[in-house]
Amino acid sequence: xxxxxxxxxxxxxxxxxxxxxxxxxxxxxxxxxxxxxxxxxxxxxxxxxxxxxxxxxxxxxxxxxxxxxxxxxxxxxxxxxxxxxxxxxxxxxxxxxxxxxxxxxxxxxxxxxxxxxxxxxxxxxxxxxxxxxxxxxxxxxxxxxxxxxxxxxxxxxxxxxxxxxxxxxxxxxxxxxxxxxxxxxxxxxxxxxxxxxxxxxxxxxxxxxxxxxxxxxxxxxxxxxxxxxxxxxxxxxxxxxxxxxxxxxxxxxxxxxxxxxxxxxxxxxxxxxxxxxxxxxxxxxxxxxxxxxxxxxxxxxxxxxxxx
Numbered sequence: 001x002x003x004x005x006x007x008x009x010x011x012x013x014x015x016x017x018x019x020x021x022x023x024x025x026x027x028x029x030x031x032x033x034x035x036x037x038x039x040x041x042x043x044x045x046x047x048x049x050x051x052x053x054x055x056x057x058x059x060x061x062x063x064x065x066x067x068x069x070x071x072x073x074x075x076x077x078x079x080x081x082x083x084x085x086x087x088x089x090x091x092x093x094x095x096x097x098x099x100x101x102x103x104x105x106x107x108x109x110x111x112x113x114x115x116x117x118x119x120x121x122x123x124x125x126x127x128x129x130x131x132x133x134x135x136x137x138x139x140x141x142x143x144x145x146x147x148x149x150x151x152x153x154x155x156x157x158x159x160x161x162x163x164x165x166x167x168x169x170x171x172x173x174x175x176x177x178x179x180x181x182x183x184x185x186x187x188x189x190x191x192x193x194x195x196x197x198x199x200x201x202x203x204x205x206x207x208x209x210x211x212x213x214x215x216x217x218x219x220x221x222x223x224x225x226x227x228x229x230x231x232x233x234x235x236x237x238x239x240x241x242x243x244x245x246x247x248x249x250x251x252x253x254x255x256x257x258x259x260x261x262x263x264x265x266x267x268x269x270x271x272x273x274x275x276x277x278x279x280x281x282x283x284x285x286x287x288x289x290x291x292x293x294x295x296x297x298x299x300x301x302x303x304x305x306x307x308x
Contacts, residue, residue: 040096050074051085058092059085062099070102073128094120101125101133110140115148119155126159138164146171150183157185162286162293169285173199174248191288198282203249206275251279 039059048061067074088095098121100108110118122137124130141152142164149171156164172180177196181189247253258272 040092042096043099052095053085053087054092054095055089056091058095060095060099062102066102070132071128071130073130090120090124093117094124097121098124098128098130098133101130101136107132107136110136111143115144115151118144119148119151122155123158142167146174149175150180153188154183154185157188157289160290162290165286165289166284169195170250170252172285173250174253188289192285195283195285195288199279200249202278202282203254203275206271206278209271209274254279 037059038057039061043060043062045061045063047063049064050062050067052060052062054060090098094117097108097110097113097117110121113121118137118140121133122141125133125137138161141155145152145167149168152164153168153172156162156168172192173196177193180192180196184192254275258275
């Protein structure tokens with residue numbers, strides 16, 4: 001029997017089942033907006049039909065025709081639409097310098113930029129085969145020597161420039177061996193260590209020979225009393241050579257050790273001539289790395305990644 005009493009619960013107090021709960025919907029206007037696109041000040045032309053994006057997210061509008069004419073590393077078939085953005089691994093400073101070489105105008109002055117930017121542009125020019133930049137960068141990298149010998153040696157080895165290897169071998173001799181081995185590309189280490197050892201051994205043998213000739217006759221008797229000038233010159237030269245063996249030993253420094261006044265004794269002059277001849281006859285670093293050059297056979301580029 002119903003009591004006739006009905007209880008009404010206010011609608012606001014009726015609990016909602018889980019499936020009836022409504023997820024709040026945010027209006028599109030409340031979504032976070034992406035940062036505005038930033039374009040290179042030199043390459044923001046609206047009629048550029050290929051857009052590149054640097055590693056630091058700067059955009060470059062480049063004309064396809066210029067890429068086709070001056071490069072081989074940007075195949076036209078890879079860029080299908082104008083709206084496509086091609087991401088590159090280089091930063092905007094590198095690309096801004098590099099892309100100036102694909103247009104018929106005055107190229108950037110690479111003499112005035114820091115070495116790190118020069119090295120990165122040189123690697124990018126080789127990577128994308130930007131022909132107008134490749135040779136200019138090679139000339140400039142060579143011109144920086146004898147500074148940055150490790151970086152330039154690795155650049156030369158990666159791209160098969162044995163003429164630069166010939167020039168960089170001497171500055172490398174003035175760097176501690178451990179530091180050089182750590183900094184060179186793996187393909188260069190064995191060849192350089194062999195060159196370093198042969199160079200060092202030649203100098204040590206010259207010191208030993210000079211000591212024997214200067215202070216001891218073939219019969220083993222001392223020659224210290226032969227003449228004051230001879231003794232003074234020999235002592236000075238040998239002292240410089242022995243002290244310098246623990247420091248720098250490139251040809252330039254070897255020649256500075258052997259500097260004596262005009263009219264030096266014959267023993268000192270013999271040391272100088274003999275050592276110079278021996279060093280001239282050593283197998284160079286380029287031959288140890290790549291062998292004797294031939295006309296028909298060219299060395300393949302080393303498959304070593306660039307650090308830039």
